[in-house]
Amino acid sequence: MSDTHAHSVAFVRETEIPASPPPYAATGPVKWMRENLFATPANALLTLVSIYVVYLVLAVVLPWILNGVWTTSSLSECREVLQGKTGACFSVLSERWNQLLFGFQYPSEFYWRPTLALVLFFIAAAPVLFFDLPRKLLIFTALFPFIAYWLIWGGPVMVPVVALLGFLGGFLVYQRFVQGSFAAGFFGGIFAAFVIWYLGGWLVPDAPVDSDGVVGNFLLPAVPSRQLGGFMLNMMLGVTCVSLSIPIGIALALGRQSSMPLIKIVCVVFIEFVRGVPLITLLFVASVMLSYFFPPESNVDLFLRVVIMITMFASAYIAEVIRGGLAALPKGQYEGADSLGLDYAQATRLIILPQALKISIPGIVNVAVGLFKDTTLVSVISMFDLVGMIRGPILASTEWNGVYWELLGFAALLFFVVCYGISQYSQWLERRLATDHR
Template structure:
């Protein structure tokens, strides 16, 4: 008996082969069980949701998929529909009449911009993507920053055909750089910074218009196109891009001013931010259209589009300032003390330590504000500009060919807005993941 116990192995000498996980714990089945059928109430809600989606889809999908693309008017579209599907209900139901998109998409995109000059906004839009590439993506060639700096002036020349105006404005930036570079060492940092800001502003208000007109008369230029010809998504992109690019640096300066210990600077920033945030945007749009000219110097009378860009920029900057102020307030006090311990002055600490962290914290709020701003460009319809959603849709429906069509125009415009806004949202999430150093 003892010999049998001596030869018996109590420790396994080989491992069992790996077993496949249970079917309920892997793949699609696991996801469905955990997300859709995790409890009896979730199961009921899932089934009800599927039924609702099916009911909506069986109405919308045939209407959209089997729509008519080749017709010259709504009446012709209905005749084709009746012939193909035997639908005769006296209105535009049954299937979609996408022919209005096929025929009028250039007008929805470009408004009333001259068709023989479409190459100019297309080129400006292409240059815009080249210009923002080194700003948005770290691996882009740094040489493209030349395009980034020159793009605003080139875009204005392309879109409006005004060559002298952008050059005159660029001279103001060159003037500010020259003052900061050469005058600051002689008059001191504070005085030099104030002069760098104030002198170009005075130049732009008092002299740039006359210089721009003189240069336009001398230099060969492109065919001029007035702002009244802008419309559709060209108008939305011009307003949206301009206001986004301009409002961010202004909002940063306002946020820093509101955090300042200097009484006048602090209270001026508070008044500016609260006034613009406390009044609806539509009021500022009407102010831009009707009242802004009374506050500008004599002889300086920008058109409606420029007025709208100015007021929406200031409105958006007030919201951006509060978003960034939240990021500044979220930083621990030790970050400020650490910057002081390194011997950095105010601007160095802000540029190198404080602002990068505050902007990282504020990314969701900043992008959310930008998305709202881009969608709010449709409000310009109330002051007579042809936005893509209401202004252009009404202009197309006012024609005899397409009088009575609605959903197709709204769906097309909404889809384009979704593409741009979803793109901004996705880039925001990419930037958050890239900068999430605390999670690595």
């Protein structure tokens, strides 16, 4: 074969050429910026304007934070240390942190009790929030409300024990009637629990204290409800009212769709009335009028009255959210439950409610976040929560009169951490339960 013919044969590679990396502009941060910040001329202009606005804000805020003073005992000393420079007076936080978190009347030697209750709360909430954990942990979850009550308020241990027996009795009533009527079993159980609860003295948390500071027959001194305050009070109201309003809201939503006219009318009137009244009005009712609905001899403290009113308020809104979830279910789900021979309680518990609650997660979280922030309204009825502490004892003192941004910023940070955590958990739960997209 000639050399000319040999050079005319095409060359065929026996190995594959390794893939070249993508261009730098088509991957990584550059790609993200091109797609999200500079996709169009208008987006690029808005991005530049936003960067400039952020720069202006940080140019003022960062020196104020970095030059902050933490060790003085009054606002005048802060100004002397700063000597005209821009800087925050964070000394109010380092000196009054205990009042911001626990109130100004809760005994300082008992700070460990609400702190321990908070730690136990995360342990008790874990098996409810993350359902991969062992179901046996739910036993501690059921016991936690009574343990937390005894830790925070103190007093004789028989008060939470009798209250626990009341709820056990209510559960037995529910088990007895659940085969016949879901609504009768639920409300019958609540009634039985309330009766034994009341007989156990739960409505009188301000128990008398003896000369040694020991109440009744136990070693944990009592702390009256009027001494609760600070962010602890906001957390207690938020957790208690959200926990109570969800099951009551479910019962109201089911009652509104009931075929029994009396139950439906009662639920509709309750929901529409409560949703038409501002929360601050209900708080004034709790402060002034609600005690008239209890026997004259009972001493119903303000905390319990506020819990009742906020729970009623949140239950009405959650009932409407869940009713929307129930209405979103196709009719075939109800017909499928009937074809399986399930009664109303079984179909509701096993088929209808799980799907409706999954649909209602964003709305329920929205109500929970709004309710937690609305707990600051209790300051208008002389309850010294976090905002009440700032507006009242702290700013009224001569040492810190004039410190606003530091205190309100600290309050905003605490509420943001809690509300952002709730929001992130709800998004995780939605992704976890999104079985219809798999």
